[in-house]
Amino acid sequence: MQLGLIGLGKMGGNMAERIRRAGHEVIGYDNAPGKRDVDSLEALVAALEAPRVVWVMVPSGDPTRQTVRALGELLSEGDVIVDGGNSKFTDDKVHADELAPKGIGYVDAGVSGGVWGLENGYALMVGGSVEDVAKVQPVFDALKPPVSTEEQTAGEAGAGFVHAGPVGAGHFSKMVHNGIEYAMMQAYGEGYELLAAVDLVEDVPGVIASWTQGTVIRSWLLDLLVLALKEDPGLDRITGYAEDSGEGRWTVEQAIENAVPMPAISASLFARFASRQTDSPTMKAVAALRNQFGGHAVHAVEAVKPEAEKPA
Structure with missing residues (x-):
């Protein structure tokens, strides 16, 4: 045709x-x-x-x-x-x-x-x-x-x-598909971060790759993470800034409208918002509150010294 x-x-x-x-x-x-x-x-x-x-x-x-x-x-x-x-x-x-x-x-x-x-x-x-x-x-x-x-x-x-x-059912289905994709990617990302954060695991890319066969969490997305780590083992070439193209937001909106609980997909969407903040106002408020009620220490922003006071 x-x-x-x-x-x-x-x-x-x-x-x-x-x-x-x-x-x-x-x-x-x-x-x-x-x-x-x-x-x-x-x-x-x-x-x-x-x-x-x-x-x-x-x-x-x-x-x-x-x-x-x-x-x-x-x-x-x-x-x-x-x-x-x-x-x-x-x-x-x-x-x-x-x-x-x-x-x-x-x-x-x-x-x-x-x-x-x-x-x-x-x-x-x-x-x-x-x-x-x-x-x-x-x-x-x-x-x-x-x-x-x-x-x-x-x-x-x-x-x-x-x-x-x-009409509409196709794009609605794809919207939900992409919402699930958000949550899966977030879970893989969090697992990767924990593996990389400890000294115990010596081959983080190898662990991720081992999951692609015979495990219940294997998927094409996991295969793509293995590929990304092969190209850049420490993911040092990219920043942690993650955009969203709209479908995750629409999925959460529909969850609210239809009273469907979606804690995983919602959290993955909000995590993308958090990725765009180099100095989160939310966490500033959390730190300030911990200091106020419990006297917990806060990390002060280092004052910018005048040019004449900066070390040579």
């Missing part, structure tokens, strides 16, 4: 290549002239045969909203837009409602796989109507991991793809 793909960055470019390897035609558009096959959204739509499927793979928020709305003015009844970025699930219903009067379908696809997806395949969590998802299914089949021999023998479709429900 034909697919229009907007956004040919690290993930989008690899996805286009994997889809092409499966025998499909991909016509790509990107703001960067060196990557794209056509020079405009108008040219992209004109190059596709109806009914068209256009996959949007640009940063979430306004870039995605603007792209979907622009496509809504260019596409026709029977066409389908797929949002494969990390959009908030509440945006999906807005887009679907805006496109519905024009007869344009909308599918939200949560995609996991990162830069490794080209070779390993991508996990896909999809929301939309049965009819719209069916129009995109050949592309989903090209992107997802291959079915194992055991699954083929059992007649199963294989993991890596799910039609999670109506």
